[in-house]
Every structure is written in structure tokens, then in C-alpha cells.
Amino acid sequence: MGLLSKKDAKLITDPLADNNPITIQVLGICSALAITAELEAAIVMSVSVLFVLGIGNVVISLMRNIIPSKIRIIVQLIVVAALVIIVDQMLKAFAYDLSKTLSVFVGLIITNCIIMGRFEAFALGNKPWQSFLDGVGNALGYGVILIIVAFFRELLGAGTLLGYKVLGDPIEKSGVYAFGYENNGFMIMPPMALIVVGLIIWVQRSRNKALIED
């Protein structure tokens, strides 16, 4: 990578696999559970988190030498909440339709523990550019898992992908439904999100023994 030094590149690639925020750090599980019944929602949420975490990490990093340590958590919370609300208001004014889609996620973004976790663990002790890369990397790592989980939940639970009926029509009995296939309604229930995340963790750890703890 010519653009990034080896160390900087690791900030992006690490959270995608060996230090993934969901499967390894086990952060952000609540939103992985809430919004992975549909692929579209998962993608929207991933992009939003990418945006907020990237910018938030830079803001916190710029302020890292002046934030009093006693109230740093509250300061982090205010930064992320203010950021999300300003973006939300902007969208309501200039891209109303988009804001309708996103409004559900506003609360979930503010309370997403990955965001607070990265502020606390990385941005408070690192320079803005590295913090930005760390934010982007972690948001991508989060997004990848979200999209994988949503892909399986929507496909097996509703027989659709991004709303398109890829498996045929369950009521008209066309496509695979003609052979007696049925949607698994349990897939769109929240517990299945945890089970799918569990399966991903299992696969990941069995492929990389270094991740297994004693």
C-alpha cells in the first residue's frame, strides 16, 4: 500500500478480521440483533456507523489533550450525540426521504458501544489521522458482520434479498416454493441473530487458532 504505511494499513485491516469489533471484541451486539432482519437496514446502519465513527474519532482525537479525564465518558457521549443530531437535522432539511429511512437508527447509533469503545480505547490516545483510520476500520469490520448476518436472515427467513423475491413467491408457490420449501420464520426473530453471530465466531476461531483463549 503506497498511500498508507504498514502500521496505518493494519488499523484498517485488523478490525476486519482478527480484531473484529463484533466477533472478537464482542461490542455492538445489541444493534447486530436489532437491525439484521433485512439486508437493506443492515447496509444503512453500516454506512451511518462508518460516518459517525470516522468523524467522531477525529473530533475526540483533536480534543484528546484538553478533555478532563474525570468527565471524559460524558464528553464522548455529547460529541457523538451532537454529531448524530446535527446530521439528522441536516438530512431532514435537505434529504427528507433519506432521513425517514435513517430515523429509526439514530438512537441505535448514539448508544452503539463500538463508537464509545473506540473513542475510549483509541481516539483518546492517538493522532487524528490514525484515529480516523481506526474508526473506518472498525466500522467496516462491524458492517461486514452485520451484512453477513442480515444476508442469511433475510434469505432464509423471508426468502428475499434487498426486498427482491430471489427464491420465488411463497403464496403463489413459485420458484423453490414449488418443491415444498418453506421460509424459516424463526430466522427473522432476534435470537437467530445471536446464533448466526455465534456460528461466524465459531468458523472464524476454528480457522485461526491464535484467536482461541485458554
Next chain:
Amino acid sequence: MSKRTDSNGYTLLFAIGMVLVVGSLLAFTASSLKGRIDANKKIERQQNILYAMGVNDNEGGSLAFVEKSKVQSEFSKYIKKQLVIEGSKVSEDNKAYLIDVKKQQTSAKAGNIRKLPLFVGEKDGKAFYIAPIRGKGLWDAIWGFVAMDKNMVVQGVFFDHKGETAGLGANIKQRYFMDDFAGEDLMNNGSFKGITVAKGNNDPKNEEKNDNEVDAIAGATITGDGVSAMLKSELRQYVPYFKTLK
């Protein structure tokens, strides 16, 4: 961390400064964008009302409102009258679509007479009576517009929500759910019964239109119950007015 940022005085000053900066930033954003946001909300309401009576850009299974630029003219073309029903008094008000249903519900609870807006539309020689409704879903508010004919048979609906679960309760604003309501009768043998979002329905294609039931969404029981309750409690209040139409 340096010593300087650990002192109580600095912490206090920082907190005050932060509150002032963030507070004024948010206040500035909110007040400078308010005009635009309100205008967008007005357009949305007109789009929703028109959607319920079948004036929309739907194609196939997709959901599309009348274009933003055309809303104003389409609204005045199709909506013939905007009524406000207060008890037995009915008056016309061309700003009735801006009446805040939530505020009216609260004031009705306090014992006041509720202002019930009703929009009378006409399309292809057919009259539509469109009522706004509002209720509670699983997480937050749900609301919508119901277009009826003069016998309180539903002609079309539009539902929306603030924060129902994506993929489950949020699907009340999907075509496959809303389209089921068209043709359903709110009355049963001359008395008001509403429409129940029913689980374990033997009629998933919803061909039976007189059973006061539509098929529920799997995994969205509480949102569905909220829709049933909202239809019942809100539309019941319009029954006296519809009786006068006969």
C-alpha cells in the same frame, strides 16, 4: 494526562464551555433549518393523504408518492373539501390537514371536544373520505391515513411509524401489508367493528373482505395489535358523521 486537566476547576470550566458550545451549535442548527424541515413535513402529509386515496406513483410492487414538485397542485385537484368535526358541528377549514392529531388526543383526554379532521377527495367520480389516525406500536408512535367510502369500507391506507423494528414491525408501511386493507369493511351488520390484524388467519391472500380481518406480519405481533387498536379507537369517532351521510 497532564496535571492541569485533572483539577476540579478545569473540569468544571470545561463542562460549562462544552455545554455552551454544543448547546448553541444545536440550537443554531435547529432554528436555521426549521423552515425547511416544516415545509418537508407539510409535503409529506399531503403525499400521505393522496397516497391513501390512490393518488400515487406506484408501479408494480413498489411504493411511490406523488412527486414533490406536483404535490401542491395534485392536492388541490383531488381534495375537494377539508372538514373539521367537533362533536356535532362540522366546519370547513383548508388548513385542516395541519391539525396535530397527537395534540387533539391529549386535549380530548383532558375533557375537551376533539377536533377530528376529515378530507373529502374525489377521483374518477368516486368520493373518498380520508381520516388521519394515530396510535402506539411496540417502540414508539405509529400513525396513518385511512381512505373510506361513505359506507366506511376502506379504499386505501397509508401507515407509518417512528421506530418499529426493521424487517418486522416496520413492514406495516410495506405495500403487501397496506394493500390488504383495501375493500375491507369497517362495519359489521350496521355496527362499527374496525379491522383486526389477525394471526393464524386462514385467508393469507385476504380474499374475504367482510371478515373485519387482515393477515398479520410474522414477528410483529405487538405492532399489529397497535394497528388494530388504532383503527378501532380512532375511526370509531367518525361513525356519527358517516351516519349523517346516509
